[in-house]
Amino acid sequence: MYDVIVIGSGPGGYVSAIRCAQLGLKTAIIEKYATLGGTCLNVGCIPSKALLDSSEHFYNATHHFVEHGIEVKEVKANFSQMIQRKNDVVAQTCQGVKYLMEKNKIEVHHGTGSFINATTVSVTSDTGTKELQAKNIIIATGSKPNYFPSMVPDKQRIITSTEALSLHEIPKKLIVIGGGVIGLELGSVYARLGSEVEVIENSSTLLGTMDGSVGKELTKILKKEGLKFYFEHQVQQVTNLGEKTAIVALDKKGNEVNFESDYCLVAVGRKAYTEGLGLEKVGITTTPRGQVEVNEHLQTQVPNIYAIGDVVQGAMLAHKAEEEGVYVAEQIAGQKPHINYNLIPGVIYTWPEVASVGKTEEELRAQGVEINIGNFPIKALGRARASMDTSGFIKIIADKNTDEVLGVHMISARAADLIMEAAIAMEYRASSEDIARICHPHPTYSEAVKEAALGATGNRYLHS
Ligand code: FAD
Numbered sequence: 112m113y114d115v116i117v118i119g120s121g122p123g124g125y126v127s128a129i130r131c132a133q134l135g136l137k138t139a140i141i142e143k144y145a146t147l148g149g150t151c152l153n154v155g156c157i158p159s160k161a162l163l164d165s166s167e168h169f170y171n172a173t174h175h176f177v178e179h180g181i182e183v184k185e186v187k188a189n190f191s192q193m194i195q196r197k198n199d200v201v202a203q204t205c206q207g208v209k210y211l212m213e214k215n216k217i218e219v220h221h222g223t224g225s226f227i228n229a230t231t232v233s234v235t236s237d238t239g240t241k242e243l244q245a246k247n248i249i250i251a252t253g254s255k256p257n258y259f260p261s262m263v264p265d266k267q268r269i270i271t272s273t274e275a276l277s278l279h280e281i282p283k284k285l286i287v288i289g290g291g292v293i294g295l296e297l298g299s300v301y302a303r304l305g306s307e308v309e310v311i312e313n314s315s316t317l318l319g320t321m322d323g324s325v326g327k328e329l330t331k332i333l334k335k336e337g338l339k340f341y342f343e344h345q346v347q348q349v350t351n352l353g354e355k356t357a358i359v360a361l362d363k364k365g366n367e368v369n370f371e372s373d374y375c376l377v378a379v380g381r382k383a384y385t386e387g388l389g390l391e392k393v394g395i396t397t398t399p400r401g402q403v404e405v406n407e408h409l410q411t412q413v414p415n416i417y418a419i420g421d422v423v424q425g426a427m428l429a430h431k432a433e434e435e436g437v438y439v440a441e442q443i444a445g446q447k448p449h450i451n452y453n454l455i456p457g458v459i460y461t462w463p464e465v466a467s468v469g470k471t472e473e474e475l476r477a478q479g480v481e482i483n484i485g486n487f488p489i490k491a492l493g494r495a496r497a498s499m500d501t502s503g504f505i506k507i508i509a510d511k512n513t514d515e516v517l518g519v520h521m522i523s524a525r526a527a528d529l530i531m532e533a534a535i536a537m538e539y540r541a542s543s544e545d546i547a548r549i550c551h552p553h554p555t556y557s558e559a560v561k562e563a564a565l566g567a568t569g570n571r572y573l574h575s
């Protein structure tokens with residue numbers, strides 16, 4: 112009998128297992144695939160960032176090197192090598208999780224986990240079925256790509272992010288359905304490698320849930336990178352024509368618009384994954400969106416069964432899953448953990464990067480909060496001109512009465528790392544004056560954070 116069985120080895124599950132083991136709990140983890148690490152390591156965060164980095168080097172070599180005074184005779188994309196490097200990065204990272212399981216004495220069982228009752232799980236693999244028992248069980252089975260009946264992926268020409276990360280050729284033309292995080296990151300990869308990339312989005316902007324200023328600016332930036340956007344277009348049908356795909360959409364006036372491409376990437380969100388888990392056997396229900404229902408302690412209707420990460424409500428992000436994994440482990444061990452859901456940063460790894468934490472301007476205005484805004488353009492930074500990364504801005508929103516920082520939204524080179532200054536400041540409930548009075552190193556992108564804070568305290572920008 113284990114103290115804890117974790118079902119699913121993504122960033123939620125494996126981190127939770129490690130924390131359980133650290134707390135002295137006898138722990139096992141069940142993973143249906145041969146490698147550990149879940150979506151994030153195998154077909155998500157890590158492989159997408161590997162291809163984003165490779166394609167960015169290629170783009171810089173073909174578009175910016177000459178201006179930097181670097182002349183290279185012929186730059187060619189060796190796509191199969193890019194994919195091979197990505198595969199190597201994934202393999203090393205998954206191997207790292209295996210090592211962490213061994214180091215923490217967590218027993219790994221490969222196979223599909225399915226509830227028999229509230230303390231027993233069967234594990235079925237090619238070699239047969241076994242039963243494991245535990246006092247507590249954590250569901251960390253993650254998510255899968257979502258799609259609609261008009262756009263069923265056949266994985267050949269009509270693809271999801273999983274296939275887009277392992278194509279055998281650079282598409283001449285790629286149509287992306289959905290201008291969300293996956294569409295923009297993978298759309299960027301292929302646009303940089305020379306594909307003609309068109310994005311069909313059914314709403315009127317990109318990244319509708321983020322601060323409005325971000326979607327507008329990013330649209331302009333990505334258009335310059337060569338992406339083409341069709342907003343307010345409803346896809347009616349996607350068909351595999353053998354060598355091509357045909358896409359029929361309706362524009363906002365109801366006119367039919369026809370598209371053709373080598374590949375069509377369906378990126379219209381992800382859905383919680385509970386197939387084969389046997390939730391009905393233990394009486395655990397799901398929401399209308401298929402997510403496992405949990406209370407504020409991430410506990411299901413069955414008190415000794417918890418659920419974390421993409422399979423429950425909230426942002427579908429690896430770091431959110433990890434926080435929940437640690438939370439549940441500590442909860443089981445009798446501690447009183449806490450997660451500040453308002454301060455889970457979101458990052459989109461386009462170039463420049465997009466990052467955000469806290470409330471958006473739209474949310475705060477809708478709540479009637481009086482606010483001050485500081486907004487500093489990246490092009491005003493000496494560091495940005497030196498590296499030729501001048502697009503974007505940093506926006507800080509502070510409470511008009513208390514000056515507390517309530518939201519920070521940015522598009523900038525290195526925003527993925529810069530956002531943590533904002534998250535730390537907000538965790539300590541800093542005012543924009545606090546940030547403005549901290550000495551920031553020169554020349555860095557972080558100076559734009561200080562400048563935006565100076566702006567939010569009352570138009571005290573020093574460099575614009
Ligand atoms: P998952 O990582 O989905 O892991 C669930 C695991 O459970 C899987 O290994 C699955 O095989 C296993 N499993 C399911 N059912 C069973 C069963 N019955 N028995 C045994 N095992 C089972 N997030 C970020 O924060 N940053 C990023 O840059 C980022 N990039 C992404 C890029 C792409 C292309 C995609 C698709 C996603 C990206 N994400 C990113 C999202 C991130 O991958 C997820 O939020 C994260 O993986 C969720 O972790 P999880 O542990 O909840 O589930």
Ligand code: NAI
Binds near residue numbers: 259311319457
């Ligand atoms: P998403 O929710 O980010 O974007 C989906 C987009 O598709 C939205 O803009 C939506 O309006 C649009 N859409 C929905 N139905 C449509 C239709 N019928 N026709 C046209 N457009 C339609 O989902 P996405 O990009 O699939 O990513 C899934 C999740 O994976 C994200 O929610 C994110 O949490 C996670 N992820 C995170 C990354 C990161 O942190 N950098 C990178 C990639 C994924």
